[in-house]
Amino acid sequence: MINVKGLKKSFKDVEALKDVSFNVNQGEILGLLGENGAGKTTTLRILATMLKADDGEVVLGGINVANNPEAVRKKIGILFGGESGIYDRLTARENIEYYGQLNDMDSASIKDRVDHLSRIFEMDEYIDRRAGKFSKGMKQKVALARSIVHNPEIMLFDEPTSGLDVTAARVVHKFINSCKEEGKTVVFSSHTMSEVEKLCDRVAIIHKGKIIEIGTITELTDKYQKSVEELFVELVGE
């Protein structure tokens, strides 16, 4: 369960977030849809305790992010797109183990979990190879496995398929769906309409630092009598 109320954030004279509020129910996937610079990454970074808001409140799994970021961090899995942040000199296994250690897991639980994740992500062939020469898709699998090593209840993904080919993007989509099946609460950002339509229970449209519309795909298309793409263009168009 995620509650976000009245978030504001400025970077010097740039008002990145003017008023961002939304709730996500347990086991729900919310898509944050917006153009470049709309405020998606800033919102997710605040939820992920990586950045402090100037104003407003974020409660994740009953814990206020501003009061207890350490406790929040244990409840969340984070995957930010673009740079996967995998350590090239470590093997896939070591990369994942390292995150387990950061999350205070004991070594036996880490070992069991890495074996399990290696199997479900079909990484057995390269789990003990150094990540430096991995393809983008292989690195993304390591990043996915790493993000859930501590079995978090909330997942935050920032443009998780950016720069991936179709096959690698499908792995990410499958993973997001499996998170939902396991009852995890998911927020992910995207500027790809089809991805949001395919995966989300609800979509929040963010524009110039404000949530300007939120609802299920059916609620939005019924309200505007337009496809999501058409209504998006209408809402964010200049």
Ligand SMILES: Nc1ncnc2c1ncn2[C@@H]1O[C@H](COP(=O)(O)OP(=O)(O)OP(=O)(O)O)[C@@H](O)[C@H]1O
């Ligand atoms: N660290 C920063 N310093 C200065 N300005 C920033 C910083 N981070 C974000 N911004 C600005 O805040 C606004 C929102 O950026 P943000 O990265 O949240 O958008 P976004 O929706 O994630 O866009 P994109 O799809 O391009 O990643 C933009 O105008 C951006 O230039």
